[in-house]
Amino acid sequence: MITTGSRKYATKSIVQLTREKYPKIKRNDSFKKLEQEDINFFKSVLQNDNGVVTNKDDLEFFNEDWMRKYRGESAVVLKPKTVQEVSQIVKYCNEKKLAIVPQGGNTGLVGGSVPVFDEVILSLSSMKKIRSFDKVSGILKADAGLILENADIYLSERGYIFPLDLGAKGSCHIGGNVATNAGGLRLLRYGSLHGSVLGLEVVLPDGTILDSMHSLRKDNTGYDLKQMFIGSEGTLGIITGVSILCPARPKAFNVAFLGVSSYEAVQKTFVHARGELSEILSAFEFMDSKSQKLTAKHLNSPHPLDDPFPFYILIETSGSNKEHDDAKLESFLESAMENGLIDDGIVAQDETQVQTLWQWREQIPEASTIGGGVYKYDVSLPLPDLYGLVEAVRAKLNDANLIGETDEFPVVDAVGYGHIGDGNLHLNVAVRRYTKDVEKVLEPFVYEWIQSKKGSISAEHGLGFQKKNYIHYSKSDQEIKMIKDLKNHYDPNGILNPYKYV
Amino acid sequence: MITTGSRKYATKSIVQLTREKYPKIKRNDSFKKLEQEDINFFKSVLQNDNGVVTNKDDLEFFNEDWMRKYRGESAVVLKPKTVQEVSQIVKYCNEKKLAIVPQGGNTGLVGGSVPVFDEVILSLSSMKKIRSFDKVSGILKADAGLILENADIYLSERGYIFPLDLGAKGSCHIGGNVATNAGGLRLLRYGSLHGSVLGLEVVLPDGTILDSMHSLRKDNTGYDLKQMFIGSEGTLGIITGVSILCPARPKAFNVAFLGVSSYEAVQKTFVHARGELSEILSAFEFMDSKSQKLTAKHLNSPHPLDDPFPFYILIETSGSNKEHDDAKLESFLESAMENGLIDDGIVAQDETQVQTLWQWREQIPEASTIGGGVYKYDVSLPLPDLYGLVEAVRAKLNDANLIGETDEFPVVDAVGYGHIGDGNLHLNVAVRRYTKDVEKVLEPFVYEWIQSKKGSISAEHGLGFQKKNYIHYSKSDQEIKMIKDLKNHYDPNGILNPYKYV
Incomplete structure (x- = not known):
C-alpha cells in the first residue's frame, strides 16, 4: 500500500x-x-x-x-x-x-x-464522470476512471461513504479497484467488492460491450457475470463503468492505539473486540515493534505510546451514535485492561488525533523504504500462524547473516503489520539494496511457508507480473486449469494484459 | 418463502x-x-x-x-x-x-x-456433516446437504450466526442456498452470499472435483471461480461443500411493528431508520393491509395493532448492547412519530413477542394460499416503484372482473410485502383456482411492468423451470448470450439440470 x-x-x-x-x-x-x-x-x-x-x-x-x-x-x-x-x-x-x-x-x-x-x-483516466447517484438506495454509478477519493468526497457530501478505502485513494481509480478486487481498510466492516458491486460495464476482448450496469441489490436471473471481472486484473475485459452500493456514512468515529505484550495478546484482543465492539468495529490493525521503529524514524516524531511494546493495535469504531460508541469502546478497553490483554493505550480525542494515530499504521509502507528499497509480501494466513511468517523470515535472514544495522548488511529489517480482522499480513523486508542473496533466502521460502499453512500468496495486491508464476502456491492444479481455460475461452488471442496473471 | x-x-x-x-x-x-x-x-x-x-x-x-x-x-x-x-x-x-x-x-x-x-x-441429503469450525475466525466448513437450521443451531451454541435466514430453514440445505443464491431475511445486515461464501467444493459436469474450499477472507490469486456457481442453480456443477464466514451472534434483538398511512411513509421511514438505526438495523420489512387481512384469517388471531393501517412495517435491530439498541430504537420511534411518519406501533417486550410479531410477516406466504392456490412473484424494483406493481396488478384484475370476495371470482386478492431494505417485493395473487383468464392478465404484464422499471423478475427465487423463458425481461441479449455460452462451455452435453435456467 x-x-x-x-x-x-x-x-x-x-x-x-x-x-x-x-x-x-x-x-x-x-x-x-x-x-x-x-x-x-x-x-x-x-x-x-x-x-x-x-x-x-x-x-x-x-x-x-x-x-x-x-x-x-x-x-x-x-x-x-x-x-x-x-x-x-x-x-x-x-x-x-x-x-x-x-x-x-x-x-x-x-x-x-x-x-x-x-x-x-x-x-481509463479520461473516463471519470459520475453517471448517477440515488440518495435513497445509496447506489453510485460512475465511469471506471473516477478517482477513489473523488468518489468518496462526492458521497460524503451526500451522507454516504465508498465501501472501500486504501492508501492510494488519491490516485487509484474505482475501475482499477474493482479489476484488482482491492481490499483495503474497511473490508472488515463493509465486506468485499464481490458483495458491494451491483453491476459493471465491460468491454470484452473482441470489443463487445457488456452492459451489466444493474442497480439491484438482489437479482437471481442467470449467472452473475460481473463477478468474473472482479479481480481479473484486466485479463478478461476492460471495466469501463461501475455500479456500487454505498453505505450510509457513520456519524461517529473513534480510534484507539494500544500496546500489547505478545502476538497471542493481539489475537485475544481481536476476539474480545469483535464480541464487545461487534457492529461498530471498522478496523483492527496490528503492527510489530520493528515497524514502529522504522516509522518513528520516517515520521521523525515521538511514538503515541511512551513505553515500547512488542506489538501494537489500532482499533477504529464507526457508528451512528457517538455516545454509545464511546461507551462501548470504554467498556471494551476497561475489560481488556482488567483481563491483562492490553498494557497501555490511547484514545484519539479529536479528528487530528485520529489522523495522527492512523499515520503510525499507514506510513509503515513508506517507512519501509527508508534503506532504499523494500520487498513486499501481502499474504493471507490463518490467524494463529499470521505472525509466524515474519519470525520465520527474520530467522532465515539472521541465519544467512544478511540483516543488521550497518551498511554491510543488505537488509535493514523485516517488519510485519496488517489487517488482523481479515487475516491479512503485510510483510515488508526493508533493504539497503536489492541482492540475489536476499532474494534466494526469501523465495521460494516465503511462498512455501504460506502454502504449508494453506494461506494465500496475495491477499489483496493480486498477481500481476510479479506473482504470475507463484499462483500454484495458493491454487490447485484444477483451479489453475480452469482459470487458464476461462482466459483462453474469452480472449483466444490473449491480447488483454499479456505476460501476467496466468 | x-x-x-x-x-x-x-x-x-x-x-x-x-x-x-x-x-x-x-x-x-x-x-x-x-x-x-x-x-x-x-x-x-x-x-x-x-x-x-x-x-x-x-x-x-x-x-x-x-x-x-x-x-x-x-x-x-x-x-x-x-x-x-x-x-x-x-x-x-x-x-x-x-x-x-x-x-x-x-x-x-x-x-x-x-x-x-x-x-x-x-x-445431497446424505451429505450433511459439519467438516470444521474455527472459533476465532467464524469460518464454517460443511457438506452441502447440511440443513440451514442445523447449521444455525450449531453456530448459535458457539456464539455465531449463519449469515442467512429464511422461512424454509428447517428443510433447505446450505448447498441449495448457495446454488440458488438465497437472499432471505438478513441480507440487509450481512450482505449476499457472494460476499460471505469463502470457498466451495463442486463436482463439474464431467465429474471433475473442483476443491476450492478456501478459508481466507482475502485471496487475490486468479479468477474467483466459486462465484460462478453461486446462483447457478445446479446447471454448471454440483456443490458438495461450502466454506462460509459467519458473523458473531448479536447479543440483543429488538422488533418493532408499526402502522403507517401510505407507501410514501414506508419509504421515508426506511430512510429515517437507516440513518438512525444504521449498523444495528437487521431487517426492514413491509406488509400491505390486504396481506395482513389474509394473515389474520390464517392465524385466526387479533392483529398486533388495534386500528387498521394501509401499510405496516416490521423493524428488527440486532446488536451487541441491549441498552444502546433500546435507546436507539426508542429515539428513532419518537422522532418518526414526531415527524408524522408512523401512526402507531408496538415493540416486542420478550422473545415470545418477537416471534409473534414476526409471524405477521412470515406467515403471509401460507396465508396467501387460503383460497387454494397462489401466483407468486418475487421481484426487485427501484424503491419508489416497488408498490406500484401491486396496485397495477390489482387494477388489471379489477378491470377484468376477476377479483372478489365470493366464489365466482377466481382471485381472492393481490397482496404485496417484502424486504424494503433490499428493494425486494413479494407479490402474491391468492386464487381460488388456477385459470387461464387470470394467467393472461398477469403475464406477460407483470414482467413487462418490471422491465419498464429496470427491475428483476426474480430477486431471490431464481429462474428454475418457471422463469426460464422470462430471463430476457431482466437481462440483455448480450448477457443471455454469455450465460448460454458459459453453460455450453462447461456442460457441452447439457446433462446438469436441463430444461431450466437458460
Whole structure:
C-alpha cells in the first residue's frame, strides 16, 4: 500500500526495462508491432485533445509502475472518453493482434498495470464522470476512471461513504479497484467488492460491450457475470463503468492505539473486540515493534505510546451514535485492561488525533523504504500462524547473516503489520539494496511457508507480473486449469494484459 | 418463502405431471433413458443403505416440488455420502448422457429442484456433516446437504450466526442456498452470499472435483471461480461443500411493528431508520393491509395493532448492547412519530413477542394460499416503484372482473410485502383456482411492468423451470448470450439440470 496521493520517486535513477531485468520472458511474436497506420486509426477514433499520447516524456509515467520496479516500452497511450471508443479500440486491436494493457491510476504493487514489452496502454483516466447517484438506495454509478477519493468526497457530501478505502485513494481509480478486487481498510466492516458491486460495464476482448450496469441489490436471473471481472486484473475485459452500493456514512468515529505484550495478546484482543465492539468495529490493525521503529524514524516524531511494546493495535469504531460508541469502546478497553490483554493505550480525542494515530499504521509502507528499497509480501494466513511468517523470515535472514544495522548488511529489517480482522499480513523486508542473496533466502521460502499453512500468496495486491508464476502456491492444479481455460475461452488471442496473471 | 419446516400439502390431489401441463416442452432425445445397467452401476458406487432409491412411493417426494406445481417422473434418486461418490456418478452420467437434477432440501419455488421428465435425481441429503469450525475466525466448513437450521443451531451454541435466514430453514440445505443464491431475511445486515461464501467444493459436469474450499477472507490469486456457481442453480456443477464466514451472534434483538398511512411513509421511514438505526438495523420489512387481512384469517388471531393501517412495517435491530439498541430504537420511534411518519406501533417486550410479531410477516406466504392456490412473484424494483406493481396488478384484475370476495371470482386478492431494505417485493395473487383468464392478465404484464422499471423478475427465487423463458425481461441479449455460452462451455452435453435456467 502506498500512502500518498502523489507519486514519490525513491531515487531519480532510471528504472531498468522489464525485458532486460527478466531476459527469460520473451515477447509473444504473434502480437503485431505498432505501426503508423495503427496510430492513425486510434487518432481517427479518439478525436478529443490528448486522446493519443506518443510523446516520449509523456509516455514515461504510463510505462513505469508505482513501485518503480517494472518498465515497459509502449509507444502509445490511448485515453478514450466513452465506452464506445474503448470498444472500437479493443475490436481493432483484437483484429490486428495488438496487445493491450488496461491502466487505471497505475498504483498497483505487482506490475500488473504497465506493459512488459510494447503493449498499447489503454488508460481509463479520461473516463471519470459520475453517471448517477440515488440518495435513497445509496447506489453510485460512475465511469471506471473516477478517482477513489473523488468518489468518496462526492458521497460524503451526500451522507454516504465508498465501501472501500486504501492508501492510494488519491490516485487509484474505482475501475482499477474493482479489476484488482482491492481490499483495503474497511473490508472488515463493509465486506468485499464481490458483495458491494451491483453491476459493471465491460468491454470484452473482441470489443463487445457488456452492459451489466444493474442497480439491484438482489437479482437471481442467470449467472452473475460481473463477478468474473472482479479481480481479473484486466485479463478478461476492460471495466469501463461501475455500479456500487454505498453505505450510509457513520456519524461517529473513534480510534484507539494500544500496546500489547505478545502476538497471542493481539489475537485475544481481536476476539474480545469483535464480541464487545461487534457492529461498530471498522478496523483492527496490528503492527510489530520493528515497524514502529522504522516509522518513528520516517515520521521523525515521538511514538503515541511512551513505553515500547512488542506489538501494537489500532482499533477504529464507526457508528451512528457517538455516545454509545464511546461507551462501548470504554467498556471494551476497561475489560481488556482488567483481563491483562492490553498494557497501555490511547484514545484519539479529536479528528487530528485520529489522523495522527492512523499515520503510525499507514506510513509503515513508506517507512519501509527508508534503506532504499523494500520487498513486499501481502499474504493471507490463518490467524494463529499470521505472525509466524515474519519470525520465520527474520530467522532465515539472521541465519544467512544478511540483516543488521550497518551498511554491510543488505537488509535493514523485516517488519510485519496488517489487517488482523481479515487475516491479512503485510510483510515488508526493508533493504539497503536489492541482492540475489536476499532474494534466494526469501523465495521460494516465503511462498512455501504460506502454502504449508494453506494461506494465500496475495491477499489483496493480486498477481500481476510479479506473482504470475507463484499462483500454484495458493491454487490447485484444477483451479489453475480452469482459470487458464476461462482466459483462453474469452480472449483466444490473449491480447488483454499479456505476460501476467496466468 | 415457505415458513414451516415440514411440507404442508394444500390439498391431497395429485400434482399434474409437468410434461402434461407443458406439452410444448419436449424431452431432449439426446439424453439416454435409464436402464437396469445404470441402476446396477449406481448401486456399485453407493453401497450405503438407501443410497439408491427406486421405490415408487419413496420417489414421490423427490419428484414433486414444494409448491406442488411441478411433477417429474424420475425412476431413481441417488444419495451419495461423499464427494468422490458424487464425482463417480456425474462422470458416469456424462459419459452415458444421463440427465441429472441436483436436489437439496427441495424447497425451491420455481421448479428448479425437481425433474421435468425422467432425469436422475441426485440428492445431497446424505451429505450433511459439519467438516470444521474455527472459533476465532467464524469460518464454517460443511457438506452441502447440511440443513440451514442445523447449521444455525450449531453456530448459535458457539456464539455465531449463519449469515442467512429464511422461512424454509428447517428443510433447505446450505448447498441449495448457495446454488440458488438465497437472499432471505438478513441480507440487509450481512450482505449476499457472494460476499460471505469463502470457498466451495463442486463436482463439474464431467465429474471433475473442483476443491476450492478456501478459508481466507482475502485471496487475490486468479479468477474467483466459486462465484460462478453461486446462483447457478445446479446447471454448471454440483456443490458438495461450502466454506462460509459467519458473523458473531448479536447479543440483543429488538422488533418493532408499526402502522403507517401510505407507501410514501414506508419509504421515508426506511430512510429515517437507516440513518438512525444504521449498523444495528437487521431487517426492514413491509406488509400491505390486504396481506395482513389474509394473515389474520390464517392465524385466526387479533392483529398486533388495534386500528387498521394501509401499510405496516416490521423493524428488527440486532446488536451487541441491549441498552444502546433500546435507546436507539426508542429515539428513532419518537422522532418518526414526531415527524408524522408512523401512526402507531408496538415493540416486542420478550422473545415470545418477537416471534409473534414476526409471524405477521412470515406467515403471509401460507396465508396467501387460503383460497387454494397462489401466483407468486418475487421481484426487485427501484424503491419508489416497488408498490406500484401491486396496485397495477390489482387494477388489471379489477378491470377484468376477476377479483372478489365470493366464489365466482377466481382471485381472492393481490397482496404485496417484502424486504424494503433490499428493494425486494413479494407479490402474491391468492386464487381460488388456477385459470387461464387470470394467467393472461398477469403475464406477460407483470414482467413487462418490471422491465419498464429496470427491475428483476426474480430477486431471490431464481429462474428454475418457471422463469426460464422470462430471463430476457431482466437481462440483455448480450448477457443471455454469455450465460448460454458459459453453460455450453462447461456442460457441452447439457446433462446438469436441463430444461431450466437458460
